[in-house]
Amino acid sequence: MHSMGKNINKVLQSMDSIYGITLFAILLLMETAKILSSKEMGEKIKFRRQEIGMSQERLAEILDVSYQQIQRYENGRNRLNVENIQVIAHALGVPITFFFGPSSHYGDSEPSHEVNEVRTLLRYFEKIPGKAQRQLVIGVARVAAKP
Numbered sequence: 001m002h003s004m005g006k007n008i009n010k011v012l013q014s015m016d017s018i019y020g021i022t023l024f025a026i027l028l029l030m031e032t033a034k035i036l037s038s039k040e041m042g043e044k045i046k047f048r049r050q051e052i053g054m055s056q057e058r059l060a061e062i063l064d065v066s067y068q069q070i071q072r073y074e075n076g077r078n079r080l081n082v083e084n085i086q087v088i089a090h091a092l093g094v095p096i097t098f099f100f101g102p103s104s105h106y107g108d109s110e111p112s113h114e115v116n117e118v119r120t121l122l123r124y125f126e127k128i129p130g131k132a133q134r135q136l137v138i139g140v141a142r143v144a145a146k147p
Contacts, residue, residue: 036100039076044099046074048092053119062091 036044049059056074060067063084072078073088080088089096128134 037076038073038079041080041099042074042076045088045092048094048098049074051119052092052122054092059088059091063087 049056056067056070060070063070069078073080073084085096085099089098092098125134125137128137
């Protein structure tokens with residue numbers, strides 16, 4: 001923990017960059033959470049990518065790498081750097097903390113019925129052309145979600 005404190009102090013001194021802020025968030029999570037292996041990180045990426053119906057090819061295109069590189073990330077054969085974690089998080093529509101926090105269902109072999117419903121909802125939501133219409137759908141969902 002003592003070395004972790006030194007690392008956090010170094011990051012705090014360089015907080016003017018987004019990378020410093022990102023690294024700070026990662027360090028804080030690492031201080032309280034288990035450090036994930038490359039394989040566990042890859043499983044989370046694969047789970048989320050499949051959850052939203054994105055292909056390896058599309059994610060590779062966004063990252064400007066080959067789909068084989070995405071396979072290596074998802075299988076844990078290659079490590080991810082901070083920049084790629086941020087780009088992947090943005091592409092998959094999750095905060096970077098998604099990759100470091102606990103998850104109850106990543107890595108399941110079969111997506112649950114609920115996950116399929118979320119995929120379907122997301123697919124239709126992405127096709128809504130205007131911001132006003134998307135906000136209306138969000139409002140309806142918010143009302144429907146209240147007990």
